[in-house]
Amino acid sequence: MSVLVVGISHKTAPVSLLERLALDADGARKLALDAAAADHVTEAAVIATCNRLEVYAEVDRFHGSVEEVSRLFVDRAGEPAGSLVPHLYVHYDDGAVSHLFHVTSGLDSMVVGEGQILGQARQALRAGQELGTLGPGLNLLFQQALRVGKRAHAETDIDGAAPSLVTAALDHATTGRGGVAGSDVVVVGAGAMASLATATVTRLGAAAVTVLNRTSDRAERLAAEYAARSLPLESLPEALAGADMLITCTGASGLLVTREMVESARGRDGRPLEIVDLALPHDVDPGVTDLPSVHLTDLRTLADQLRDVPAATDVAGVRAIVAQEVSAFLLARRQSSVTPTVVALRSMATGVVESEMARLDARRPDLDAAVRAEVLHTLRRVADKLLHQPTVRVKELADEAGAVSYAAALAELFSLHPDAVEAVTRADVTRVEVEP
DSSP, rough: EEEEEEEEEETTTTTTHHTTOOOOOOHHHHHHHHHTTTTTTEEEEEETTTTEEEEEEEEEEEEEEEHHHHHHHHHHHHSSHHHGGGEEEEEEHHHHHHHHHHTTTTSSSTTTTTTTHHEEEEEEEHHHHHHOOOOOHHHOOOOOHHHHHHHHHHOOOOOOSSSHHHHHHHHHTTTTOOOTTTTTEEEESHHHHHHHHHHHHHHTTEEEEEESSOOOOOOOHHHHHHHEEEEGGGGGGHHHHOOOOOOOOOOOOOSBBHHOOOOHHHHOOOEEEEEEEEOSSOSSSGGGGGSTTTEEEEEHHHHHTTTTTTTTHHHHHHHHHHHHHHHHHHHHHHHHHHHHHOOOOOHHHHHHHHHHHHHHHHHHHTTOOHHHHHHHHHHHHHHHHHHHHHHHHHHHHHTTTHHHHHHHHHHHHHTOOOHHHHHHHHOOSSSSOOOO
């Protein structure tokens, strides 16, 4: 089995196309189930964020699985294959491992070094475990990717430039007006991004923070955590009337903030209103920028601006960590790939010894117990000595290219049944708990 990644992100597609592929948590789970049901896929996980959608899969062949998974993107985008496929990227096996480690380290983010991707990757792992779409392969890969991301943030200053998309958006939106301090801020949404936005504006000294959401109790919980006030979503026009800044990140399917709503709420007082729209699809009508003193920062704006922003100072250090971790993971994977074959071989040898002892017992039922024990011990020593060198050598060869073929050759030479090897593989790792 090999790992395949098919994805689309801010690096390969315009925001308008990403919007058509935007998925909420339920949509991501459905995509994981659909991917896992494909003919050539045995495991699947989905990372879905505001600027990327990626399917990770354990597959038994390259071409068939790429076609199947790519078709899932085409179906969801409602676009002709010829329009969407050029924006997709594909990584396979070693390249897929390297890509995921780059993603969790923040090297592939719109804001280089942002740490929110770690939580999003952890959610992908947890969802796959709950759905049963993950098995030993992707479980281990995602667990290690999370550790690599944590190491990158702990050992470097990769997140020194801008720790999150929220921070980058606020920096852009408040340029020239002295920041968030002293502002009346309205946050629409209650998910992870809204929580981060609320925490950030509170830390930056907002004078007042109001949280609105379709589900009132979620808004109340988030507001209570940061000593803010909460309102039902229907009160948005009222909240807008006195706001200096509006931050939206709901993931709703239609516009929540129209030009008419803003115009009606603000009247003709001419006070500036900064709007930060971090939703995909967008929450705010782009037409609000036609209104006097209303400024909009959205993902399109950020995508264009961040292309020209220098990366964090320790990108080279993170890349060195990722390269080291990729090499170590691939080596461990090659070595572990021969383990089921070695275990199956030793199980076969044990079976032969037991079979021969059973024949001896049948032919010599009067055999002295001490003698029987000595014969059994001798047979086991002979089997161990015969198998020692082949098993040691195949593990050494696992460090070199072609390790899978060496394991296959060992299985072929000793006539090991594929089901015996597969049984060891299935029993090796059934579930890995998600780290907090």
